[in-house]
Amino acid sequence: MDGELYGMLTRLVALSPSDDPGLNALVRRTCAAALSLPALPSDGPAVDHPVVADFAEQFATDVSVLSDAQRGALSKALGARTFGVVALTFVADYLPRVQAGLAALGLPPVPAPADWDRDTEPVDLLLNGFAPMVGARRALDPVLTEVVRLRGAVQHNCRLCRSLREGAALDAGGSEPMYVDIERYEESTLLDERQKAALRYVDALIWTPSRIGTDVAAGVRAHFTDEEALELTLDVMRNATNKIAVALAADAPRVPEGTERYLLGADGQPVYG
Structure with missing residues (x-):
């Protein structure tokens, strides 16, 4: 199988920004519960943040009906951190789906990371690393x-x-x-x-x-x-x-x-x- 792609997926699992480990754990737990799938591993315990949890649950369940009130509350609560947390929510939402799909098709699972990545910018890795890497496949x-x-x-x-x-x-x-x-x-x-x-x-x-x-x-x-x-x-x-x-x-x-x-x-x- 494509070791480069699997390596990128492992890097996404390893994301745990030093300023948001508790929120990262929260969205991983929340999205997995909404999907009835195993959660991605987390770097420490989840924090209690009802606004982020509400947003993440709706994001995973059906993003098309996410309300202006929900996105406004998230932006007000997180400010400049909003985009990064939404990117982490996407990883929390979609990698468990990918794992489920690979298992259903009998393909190898995504390897667990050896350590946490506390420095890489999630938005950059996701949109400028993962997305074009997949898009380049033919x-x-x-x-x-x-x-x-x-x-x-x-x-x-x-x-x-x-x-x-x-x-x-x-x-x-x-x-x-x-x-x-x-x-x-x-x-x-x-x-x-x-x-x-x-x-x-x-x-x-x-x-x-x-x-x-x-x-x-x-x-x-x-x-x-x-x-x-x-x-x-x-x-x-x-x-x-x-x-x-x-x-x-x-x-x-x-x-x-x-x-x-x-x-x-x-x-x-x-x-x-």
């Missing part, structure tokens, strides 16, 4: 990758993500009629069985990660190699970083209406315009 074809991305965009109701269309996927056969069908993929005649198997897995990771059905896992195993299945799992996590923008109401589209074409560069970073 085991999956661009249309499948885009179909998976757009399903997550709708499930998290990310306005920016819903407004984007990846150019390589369009050039490879992606189309608006196909993308419309993603919302009712089981009935679609435009999406093939491989794409549908991927979308069932996407939905399971997003909504029922503690209960990934054997049929869902079998569908992935039937259509994807180990390398592809790992990339698929981590694509769901990479796409879900949109939860951070949605949670902070920072997901406005770049165009006033319609869609915008972009490219996912060889370095895994989006290229606009």
Whole structure:
């Protein structure tokens, strides 16, 4: 398997900023409880912070209905620390999902860290380290990758993500009629069985990660190699970083209406315009 990707996931588990270890422990405990999954390990005990706990629970359960009152209370309580704590909440929310997905597919688990990382900036590691590292992988074809991305965009109701269309996927056969069908993929005649198997897995990771059905896992195993299945799992996590923008109401589209074409560069970073 991809040692570089697994190493990055271990680094995310190891995050424990020196100024927020108690809050990091709190969001790890809260998100896991909301998902009925084992919590990531923590560097010390959780603090008692009802505002952060309330935000983290809603973030994990359904970020699309997180209220202005909840995000306002978090910002008021944390000030300049807000963005970093939301990034830690994402790690607490999504790495247990990834572990559950890997287990369901019979893939190796994420290794536990040897020590805590108290110095690395969580936002930087997540958005400038993890996200482009996954985005640079090309085991999956661009249309499948885009179909998976757009399903997550709708499930998290990310306005920016819903407004984007990846150019390589369009050039490879992606189309608006196909993308419309993603919302009712089981009935679609435009999406093939491989794409549908991927979308069932996407939905399971997003909504029922503690209960990934054997049929869902079998569908992935039937259509994807180990390398592809790992990339698929981590694509769901990479796409879900949109939860951070949605949670902070920072997901406005770049165009006033319609869609915008972009490219996912060889370095895994989006290229606009």
